[in-house]
Amino acid sequence: MTSAAVQSTPAPAILPGSGGMRGALSDLFWRRPKLLLLLMLLPPVLWLGIVYIGSLFALLAQSFFSIDEFSGLINRQITLKTYGDLFQPANLDIILRTVTMAALVTLASAIVAFPIAYYAALYAKGRWKALFYLGVMLPLWSSYLVKVYAWKLILAKEGILTWLFGKLGLSWLLDTWLSLPIVGGNSLSVSFTGTFIVFVYVWLPFMILPVQAALERVPGNLVEASSDLGASPGQTFRNVLFPLALPGIVAGSIFTFSLTLGDYIIPAIIGTSRLFIGQAVYSQQGTAGNIPLAAAFTVVPIVIMGFYLWGAKRMGAFDAL
């Protein structure tokens, strides 16, 4: 009888411990889960606290020093003079230029990213989804510098874009655009338009992925419910899809906005000779040796991002979280 065979080796109700250090440690962690949490969190918290936030505070402290204009030495006395320097017309110009560019790049990224993210989240399945991830991530695998130089060639006067416009009989359009003040220039590669295009290209994945993640969490039947209640596709977008995607758009815009605010390579390679914040920081701490002003410039994006997030929260961007 099988039942007799089972009964001949009765299983204990409580299994013996596996023994040794590991067994004891496992039991201890099970009884005191917070201990395990503490041990897991300690290294990253130390790293984050000292190396990450600590260096930020060191930077912040630097911004309250000033530079002696005659000797070029740093005067380690707390002052707001350096922040005052930010409001000199030339520096204010840099800040406004950078913020405007960051805002435009963010807006354009959101507009370009949304349909792609929408398709990926609601329609792409299996192989197409893999292809989507590959397509979005692939540009991130190659060097940023190589891509930017590639764009310089694409946007150059003799580049493929000029050639394409010529072939399509649209040279007049390109020429008209380039003849415009501010956005125009000799060619796309030496205009703000070029800088803008390359910024949007480089940061686009950082917008697509969070928007896709947000849309992925929207149940498909909410779109149906909206339509069922009489909302046209446009109304469904405005009242359901957009508000629910907003946390993703805000998350993405934090990337695109702050990355644009801090970048100094793209505007140095593609665009005009006018400076962006990143370039100003680079030159102030390097050639000019004005560490306090460089630090003060660095604080600008932090403050702007703080206001941006505060505003986004007030607008209810995180209500759907």
Next chain:
Amino acid sequence: MTSAVSFKQVSRHFGSVRAVDAVDLDIAPGEFFAMLGPSGSGKTTCLRLIAGFEQPTAGSISIFGERAEGVPPYRRNVNTVFQDYALFPHLNVLDNVAYGLMVKGVGKAERHKAAEEALALVRLPGYGARRPGQLSGGQRQRVALARALVNQPKVLLLDEPLGALDLKLRENMQEELKSLQKALGITFVFVTHDQGEALSMADRVAVFNDGRIMQIGTPEDIYQRPATRFVADFVGSSNVLPPDFVQRYSGQRRWGSLRPESIRVANAASGDGVVARVVGTNYLGATTRLALDADGLRLHAVVPAGTTLPAEGEAVMLTFNRESLHLMDEPA
């Protein structure tokens, strides 16, 4: 009189899958109509065809006499209560209910007033400021109902709306839905896989299987006079009897159905009937369901509480009235 919903040879195929296959259907205005069937039988697809989420592959659909093919959901005066309610998580209860009026351009004060009234109708007054996430399943269900009713639809579609509720709540909601439907006079089309729900609530029931309608009739028709073996088996788990068995009792070589409650179980020595052996007992509270083996034929009988139950393995005598044996036309 024009039908509230009319299907003429409607099919909806997904590739080679015939989700709905040549269905003819007429639902009268003001009717409480149930679509009953197992999952994958096409009942939900039929509902989605009425709502406009699906378009028929063939055939024609009209709603109150107007052709509905190619008309998007937002232009149909038909509203749906979704299976998982599909409430908008970013809006509070009041704005959820007022959504349909909002997209139609009704002013804020007016639509909020209407939404409050709809919430009172489903007995949730004063819940407007809450978020859907703060409500229980039963409350969400009521909000979904209010959100649909506030638009005063010509037809209200309900997709297994009670499926996620516990038994007690489900019974309460069944009664409430029924009285609400009576009071409002709106045509209700109700999809369910629960035969008890369909029989207790609906004026008429359509039993679906494999994308086709097996039978349409009043709950009594469906229960007492199932047209096919499938209906007999699915609705109330009737005993389906093979032709040679039926021939012995009715003289006709046809498939038969016999309700478990129509079978009387007696001592094996008493009178003449079908000799069977008890193979299992299933205590259900008010009744006990016996599984019986009559010479290889598996039968079920229901005996009321209080009767002495035969032991498992014991031989019993089964008797039934000749009238309660229902003969079915279709062999299927």
